[in-house]
Amino acid sequence: MTGNTSRLAKRVKLADAHLITRMLEIADGLDDVIKLGRGDPDLDTPAHIVTAGQQALANGATHYTHPQGIAPLREAIARNIAAFGGADYAPDEIIVTPGGQQAMFIIALTLLDPGDEMIVPCPGYNPYGQAAELSDADVVKIPMGMETNFTLTAAMIEPHLTPRSKVLVLINPNNPTGSVTPPDEVRKIAELARKHDLIVISDEIYARLVFGNHRVQPVAALPGMRERTITLSGFSKAYAMTGWRVGYIAGPRELIVPMSEINHAFAISTAAVSQHAALAALTGPQDCVEEMRQIYEGRRRAICAGLDAMGMTYAEPQGAFYVYANVASLDLGIGAGAFCERLLAEGRVMIYPGTIYGDHTDDFVRMSMTQPVDRIRIAMQRMAAVVAGIRAERLQDAG
Structure with a gap:
């Protein structure tokens, strides 16, 4: 060949x-x-997370779990989201995925049809564009520059909107630029999403790693946004758990249920041992x-x-x-x-x-x-x- x-x-x-x-x-x-x-x-x-994984293996965490993840982990994720100013979620509104990257593809395959448009910040994390392409959707790139410290703004987005615009990606803090979108600007972007009936993917995987007085505003917690926001995060960055491959999606039940079926088809479930380690990450010491x-x-x-x-x-x-x-x-x-x-x-x-x-x-x-x-x-x-x-x-x- x-x-x-x-x-x-x-x-x-x-x-x-x-x-x-x-x-x-x-x-x-x-x-x-x-x-x-x-x-x-x-x-x-951190050592206590590794120990929890080892103990889970010794206790038989070597099998499939619930497709959406073990219940204690989903409950802990829901509590953690709320503790950092996010929306309130029930455990069945959360999917534990094999890393945040797979979550991007699950979301795109669930939400996008051929001809739909996914709006992504550029520069931004490139697998979002790949996920849209695999869904036969179109990628609309919003160029950012030094004049806004590579911060995505509502004013940048609006001229690119069309009747085919469906999903908007906000990566906050941004990869690769390290910029944090100010809370007031997040509110303006949310207002734009409501006005144009957009679904927002709020990628908050770096939200625990901010410097100075900067703060990440969770999108789903804003008025009228819970029903149109998919929050994406994971354990790789804040807990140095890249090799464990644990991410998660949180969103309204009507979107999470079909996403769960695609996640099930992809992976059946996230590795049981990794889920127990992630549970220890959230419930153990946070220092x-x-x-x-x-x-x-x-x-x-x-x-x-x-x-x-x-x-x-x-x-x-x-x-x-x-x-x-x-x-x-x-x-x-x-x-x-x-x-x-x-x-x-x-x-x-x-x-x-x-x-x-x-x-x-x-x-x-x-x-x-x-x-x-x-x-x-x-x-x-x-x-x-x-x-x-x-x-x-x-x-x-x-x-």
Whole structure:
């Protein structure tokens, strides 16, 4: 079948080797690469959560569970949502999924028909667009920029609305930019959704990881929004549980029931051991979340200090664990994608270009706070050296 694409379904979008794949191949041939690319925390899952998983296995948590998840976990999720200012949900209005990413596809396949439009922020987390495409729906990208610190606004959205607009995605805090949508702006977006009868996917997976005085306003808690909002979150980021694969969807019963059937068809249920670990995450001590948030705060300062020293501008990192930096501000004569490849090959630092996340420019890069501060400082030194090398080349070429 080598080279024969005629057997592939039309929904398969073929492309050259993905940039991340190329970069991983480059990294395989290098020693001592500092990886500031992936959104996978380097921090370990807190010990009490791991212990709960081990005990669950010893007690026989090795079988299918209820398709929507074990009842104690769904009850704990409902309490947790309410405790952080969200809407009130019954346990049967929650689905535990094998990670938040699968939840995106379940939502899209349940809500979108061919020709429907899903409105997504750009840059934003790219699997939302993939989920819409697999549903044969159209993706409408709303470009964001530095002028709003890459914050999605109602004024940006409204000109893109059509009679086919059905689902609006709000990622708050945003991946890849780390911006937090102000509560007043969330209210304006909610008003727009009510006016145009939109369903909102409120992705709040980074909501526990915010800095300074920033605060995440849960969409479903706003007037008239519970019945038209799907809240998506999970345990990967706040509890460093990426490998456990536990996410969840919360929403009105009339939408959750059909979503549950699709989730059942995909996975039958989320791994039982992971669900018991997630239950321990919510019901156990929460100081681990604050400890990790403070670690990210220190790393954020280290990245920003290194960028400031280089004269590289960036969006204010208000939440999540990313810094979105502007390569174009260095005036190097190359785009963000080319810069990432050179930084990896010459500086042994891996970061990702914003084009991976749908950015309409090739100007920005995403840096993850997923290395200790001392490694981040070394990464910033290596980056400065690569920048100096590129500038020296340009001077030589100009001469």
